[in-house]
Amino acid sequence: MPNGDYLEGSFNGEWGSGLKVTGSYFKPHLFDTDKDKTQAMKLGHLCVCAEDKWPAVFEECWSQLGCEAPGRGEPEKAWENIAVALTTSRRHILDSPDVLSRSHNKTLESLEVIPQHVGPITMDRYNAIRLYLIKACDTPLHPLGQLLETLVAVYRMTYVGVGANRRLLHQAVSEIKSYLNRIFLIVRFLFPDLPEEGGLIPEPTTDLQEKNEPNSTDALPESPKPARVVSSSALLLPVLLPRLYPPLFTLYALDKEREDDVYWECVLRLNKQPDLALLAFLGVQQKFWPVSIPASLPAPGEKQLVISSTKDACFASAVETLQQISTTFTPSDKLQVIQLTFEEITQEVQALLKQDFLWSMDDLFPVFLYVVLRARIRNLGSEVSLIEDLMDPCVQHGEHGIMFTTLKACYYQIQHEKVT
Known part of the structure; x- marks a missing residue:
C-alpha cells in the first residue's frame, strides 16, 4: 500500500464480487531500520518470468518442426515437415466446401517451396528471409503462423479487460521481448547461417566503389564498410507488434495518463495563438518564419502572405x-516518421533561405517544438515510451536516436512550459 502497510496471505474469490483474505495485516513500525525497509516486496516480485511463460506453445512449434527439444533437430527435416504440413492443409481446404481465395492459394503454394536456407547471408537473402517470415506469420497453417496466432491470443487474454492495468506494463513489454528472443531462435534454426543477435551483414558495394579502392600498401586505412545489424526486433517486430499493439498501447496510455493530461492541457492553451505569435513565444528566429504559404482554394498553386x-x-x-x-505500429516506423518530419522542416527552411543550411540544435529545437505543438498528438508520452522501450538498440546512438531524443525533449518541455 502507499503508506507501506501490506497484507500477506492467500486471496481467493471472483473479480468484482469481493476477495476473501486469509492472512495477516502488517503495519511497519515507525522506527524500522533502513535494512528492514529495503526488504519490502516490490510489485511483480512473484510474477512468472517472461521467459518462462507459455513454454508449451513454443514446444508445440518445435515439435511441428520435428524437434524433441528447442534447437535439437535437423533444419532439413524441419523444412520437409513445413512443406508437408502446408501441402496437406491446402489439399484439405481444396476438398472442403470452403472457398480458398486466389491470393491465399498462391501464398500457400509459394510457402510450400523450400527457400534457400543455407549459405552466406547477403542483403538479398536477408530481405528474402524477411519477406518469407511475413508470409509465414500471416498464414495460420504454417507452424510460425500458428505460433504467432496462439501468442496473440494468450497475450490478449492476459492484458485485455481485467488485465488492462498500468501496473502490468512492465510485464507486457518484457513478454513481447521474450517472444522476439524465442521466435528468433526458431528463425535461426531454420536459417542456420543467419547471424546471431547483433551480427553484421555487409551492404552491397557498387562497382565504382570497388574501382576507387586503393591498391597500394601506403594507402590510408579503409573506412568501415556499411553493414546491416541483425536484430530480432528489426526482423520480427513488424509481424508481431501490429497484432499486439491495441492492448499494449492501452497499457502505455494508462501508465502515462497523468503526464499526458498535463502535456495536453498545455498543447490546447498554446494552440490558441496564431502562427507568428507562437513562433515568437517559442523563440524561433525570425529568419525561419515562413513569409508565405501555399494558397488554398480558389487559387491553388499560388502563394499568400503569412x-x-x-x-x-x-x-x-x-x-x-x-x-x-x-498511425504506425513499430518503433522503426515511428522513427521514420520523425525523420521525415525533420526533412520536411529542413526543405521548407532551405526554400525560405534559398540556400543549403546546416542546423544547430539551438536553431532546430524551437522550430521542431512548434511542429510538435501544432501536430496535437494526444498520447505523445505513450508514443515516446513505446519507442524508447522497444526501439532497436543499434539505432539509439545514431541519427534516429538523436531525432528521437529531440522529440522526447519537446514532450518534456511542453509539460513544463509556463503559459502566460
Missing part, C-alpha cells in the same frame, strides 16, 4: 507528417 492572424499554416507539411506517428 499575416498576424494566420493559424495552422506554417510548416503545415511537417505537421501533417508528424501526425502520422499515431
Whole structure:
C-alpha cells in the first residue's frame, strides 16, 4: 500500500464480487531500520518470468518442426515437415466446401517451396528471409503462423479487460521481448547461417566503389564498410507488434495518463495563438518564419502572405507528417516518421533561405517544438515510451536516436512550459 502497510496471505474469490483474505495485516513500525525497509516486496516480485511463460506453445512449434527439444533437430527435416504440413492443409481446404481465395492459394503454394536456407547471408537473402517470415506469420497453417496466432491470443487474454492495468506494463513489454528472443531462435534454426543477435551483414558495394579502392600498401586505412545489424526486433517486430499493439498501447496510455493530461492541457492553451505569435513565444528566429504559404482554394498553386492572424499554416507539411506517428505500429516506423518530419522542416527552411543550411540544435529545437505543438498528438508520452522501450538498440546512438531524443525533449518541455 502507499503508506507501506501490506497484507500477506492467500486471496481467493471472483473479480468484482469481493476477495476473501486469509492472512495477516502488517503495519511497519515507525522506527524500522533502513535494512528492514529495503526488504519490502516490490510489485511483480512473484510474477512468472517472461521467459518462462507459455513454454508449451513454443514446444508445440518445435515439435511441428520435428524437434524433441528447442534447437535439437535437423533444419532439413524441419523444412520437409513445413512443406508437408502446408501441402496437406491446402489439399484439405481444396476438398472442403470452403472457398480458398486466389491470393491465399498462391501464398500457400509459394510457402510450400523450400527457400534457400543455407549459405552466406547477403542483403538479398536477408530481405528474402524477411519477406518469407511475413508470409509465414500471416498464414495460420504454417507452424510460425500458428505460433504467432496462439501468442496473440494468450497475450490478449492476459492484458485485455481485467488485465488492462498500468501496473502490468512492465510485464507486457518484457513478454513481447521474450517472444522476439524465442521466435528468433526458431528463425535461426531454420536459417542456420543467419547471424546471431547483433551480427553484421555487409551492404552491397557498387562497382565504382570497388574501382576507387586503393591498391597500394601506403594507402590510408579503409573506412568501415556499411553493414546491416541483425536484430530480432528489426526482423520480427513488424509481424508481431501490429497484432499486439491495441492492448499494449492501452497499457502505455494508462501508465502515462497523468503526464499526458498535463502535456495536453498545455498543447490546447498554446494552440490558441496564431502562427507568428507562437513562433515568437517559442523563440524561433525570425529568419525561419515562413513569409508565405501555399494558397488554398480558389487559387491553388499560388502563394499568400503569412499575416498576424494566420493559424495552422506554417510548416503545415511537417505537421501533417508528424501526425502520422499515431498511425504506425513499430518503433522503426515511428522513427521514420520523425525523420521525415525533420526533412520536411529542413526543405521548407532551405526554400525560405534559398540556400543549403546546416542546423544547430539551438536553431532546430524551437522550430521542431512548434511542429510538435501544432501536430496535437494526444498520447505523445505513450508514443515516446513505446519507442524508447522497444526501439532497436543499434539505432539509439545514431541519427534516429538523436531525432528521437529531440522529440522526447519537446514532450518534456511542453509539460513544463509556463503559459502566460
